[in-house]
Amino acid sequence: MTELPEHHKVSHVPATRLNAAFAQKAEDLLPTLHNWNVSPIGTVTFEPDESEYFKRRKRPQFTTAELQDKAWGKGQEFILDFGDHHVGYLKFRLTAQGPNVDAPARLRLTMGETPPDVTEELHPCKSWISTSWIPDEVVNIDYMPKDFALHRRHAFRYVRVQVLDTSAKYQVKFSVIHIEAVSAVTAEQVLALPPFPFNDDTLCRIDAVSMTTLRNCMQTVFEDGPRRDRRLWSGDLRLQALTNYCTFRNNDLVKRCLYLFAALVREDDSTPACLFEKPVLTPASDYIVDYDILFGSTAHDYAVQTGDLETAEELWETVLGSTKGALAHVEDGVFRGEATQAWKFLDWAENLEKDAGMHGAVIVGLKAVDSLAKLLKKPPPYEDVVAEMISKAERAFYDAEQGVFVSGKARQVSWASQAWLALAGVMDAGRLKSALVTTMHDPNALKPLTPYLYHHFAEALCNVGGEEECLQLIRTYWGGMISAGADTFWECFDADDYTSSPYGDHHNHSFCHAWSCTPSYLLRVKLRDWLADRKGL
């Protein structure tokens, strides 16, 4: 997820009922972040190459050892390559070569996740979201030698180092360059990582990149993007937690995040779409109906994965409250978005008709609440509602002639509608699979814009016997990012044009983004048995 555009802002934000006890439980679970140092593999140059996704090809330039001996003066620059994506603090020793350090050194440091970040001019940025996220810092260093550290955390693989000026009397040299990388994931959790059991290089790489993406988003909360936004969104948390259970198993971080949301329930019992941890715990004013209704699903997953029913019991009232916002849209067993102005997300695709998809998402959420109730030996509260919504789904949204779900007056066919109604299990698996596959092959169907919806579509395929198609989608979509050069999975991906942007400027994109980390979950959990039957392909 990312910050919301202007048109999704609402004038009235319900007041928050701060639950101080829950906030304290979250605080007690604040992780100790783990640090490790990463050295650059050297410097690189880029030359134009139309065959590459980013239209440039990387060439090695100097090794780190060679770089140590180079002196740089006014107007000179180089690009560091750390070999992989990391989140942390850039550090180096700056020394001077020349008779006197008679003036400060002024540097511009640009921390890049992709080649365009460090080869294109990032200013002025045309993005309508805050350009304060552009990852460059202008620093002035008065005295040398200096062990310099950037005190702001950045997310990057590359660093463009521009020497804006030194003086006629000296040039600067860089040594002991490293990232002090940080994550809530411990070395022990990495060592205890369940091995990826399939002998297919592409899938291994997809799995590894998924985990790097997740690790780099796991800080004191599950962040949506360590480069941009850096906040905890409930819908993204759900996917990160699922991927965490089959990889790092840092389950206390999930528990902490659940309590953070439960601490910030609003006076109408809804949960905020996201929250800010620093400088003090604060709910965002944003609200998303589908994120709210899926809070129970996240709580249920946690209870199942950890057996921690005590926490689930404590969260129960919050889970019950989180269904109200969605249920206010259900009339006669059918979801009707027009009931309120509240934002229904599903995906960033423009002009998406959302009633069908939201109908499915609400069923998914309510089913999870019922399952959680059973775990807690409570009567499941929504069995009747779920049954009615499932029974109404076909009439409300299914086009029998086309064999797909449709939404809105124009009977729009979209990936979103198929995905969520399949996840909801509103029909037999055969017809659901057919709807998914038909839509995949329909060039007129509205495709997803975000990995968030691609994930739900892929998961839906697995649920209805579409494992083959799911695997193909993973290879095409997330594998496409890897072919394009991804070290971590991106916030959004247009396979045809790296400059296309939902934010008005690709320089403000996040290239390590929470909701893109799920292939490990899909491969290790949803496709595990199917892949095993095929002996790892």
Add this chain to the structure above:
Amino acid sequence: MTELPEHHKVSHVPATRLNAAFAQKAEDLLPTLHNWNVSPIGTVTFEPDESEYFKRRKRPQFTTAELQDKAWGKGQEFILDFGDHHVGYLKFRLTAQGPNVDAPARLRLTMGETPPDVTEELHPCKSWISTSWIPDEVVNIDYMPKDFALHRRHAFRYVRVQVLDTSAKYQVKFSVIHIEAVSAVTAEQVLALPPFPFNDDTLCRIDAVSMTTLRNCMQTVFEDGPRRDRRLWSGDLRLQALTNYCTFRNNDLVKRCLYLFAALVREDDSTPACLFEKPVLTPASDYIVDYDILFGSTAHDYAVQTGDLETAEELWETVLGSTKGALAHVEDGVFRGEATQAWKFLDWAENLEKDAGMHGAVIVGLKAVDSLAKLLKKPPPYEDVVAEMISKAERAFYDAEQGVFVSGKARQVSWASQAWLALAGVMDAGRLKSALVTTMHDPNALKPLTPYLYHHFAEALCNVGGEEECLQLIRTYWGGMISAGADTFWECFDADDYTSSPYGDHHNHSFCHAWSCTPSYLLRVKLRDWLADRKGL
């Protein structure tokens, strides 16, 4: 003084013989800097006004109280006015107004000594000296409210605050804005300041601005300019020390600086022209013949003012050595610059013929060494040399017909030649005064470019009965800076064009500069009795 242009660089720099004992004595005298807080008087705007020196007139905008209530978003800016020039650290509290702080705030802060600093674009800077001195900082603040502090020291009266971006969700507000001002001058030293005894508003203002200039240059050493260079130059130290003795009397700081130079004597016994204190004590590679020969004068002044003969005794060998560089240019009692390539300064005026002036400067230096010898009960070593140089001066440099000193083959008439030969006392006072006054009124005479030479000319006038002319020069030159709006005296001053620059760009000038601080010394010491006779004018 300021850093040297390319053509004054020499390829061979004699090695330094570090005197660790002297370095330790200097270290032991490291002052505790004194801090005090200064609040802005409000914000200001500037509008075009051709009648003003800087071509703009200041208007009050918001009071500090009003400013606290203003919120600022992307692209907005304001200018703080602190009412006077200070050296220190800018601090403020940044708070957010809006539903969420969902992105960092990016600010550009430009610390200005003059109106052009905060109203003109400083980048790109065309100066050939390091543009890293341009006093702006781009800062990114992740969380608000934030008590923000610039950790780099700046010298300024104004701050241009540009809000480069916040986000669509919030604007920023500024409160508790202040400078944590610093100086080696203590509150007690300010309270014990000898009153300025003359009831003339202009002279009072000139005296006050001189002292602010000196105070703001007095840090852990006597800096040449707290905005730019920030180093200790021996020639500038001499003038700062003289002004200090009649004002703040922080004599330990003079002692510290004398030991710093004595710690860094070079293998040819010369003293470096300047030195760097941080990060470790280092001599500059620069050498200036006249600065070297005047080191003894600074030591002598210190001994006379403090009575601290123990220190003078310790410095004696350094003082003796510091004469060698100059004496190597004296042949048959006459200074000949061509004897070495070493740099003779006197002033920045282009095409200045320096032999006459240097002849005078060497006599001034040697006389001081002889006086110091007498204080220390030693035989004065240079009485014969001084006598010979005085006796040769008239024949070598005096043009009896014009009644002025000349220098070089083209028999150049300059303020520099008159000033230093008058200070050397090479003739009777009447003829010296006549040479000075004649030159002042000669439009073809080469005028000074720097306050350093204006000072020596003014002091020379006092020495030969030209008090009236000296006072007039003070009123015109330093008073001219005040009329132009100076809060501290400047590195250089072209009364006709604020954009004229010896460095290629006026944005890289220093407007609080050591060698400009001497009017307090001239008024309080050199002109004291004369002014008193006139009952303070």
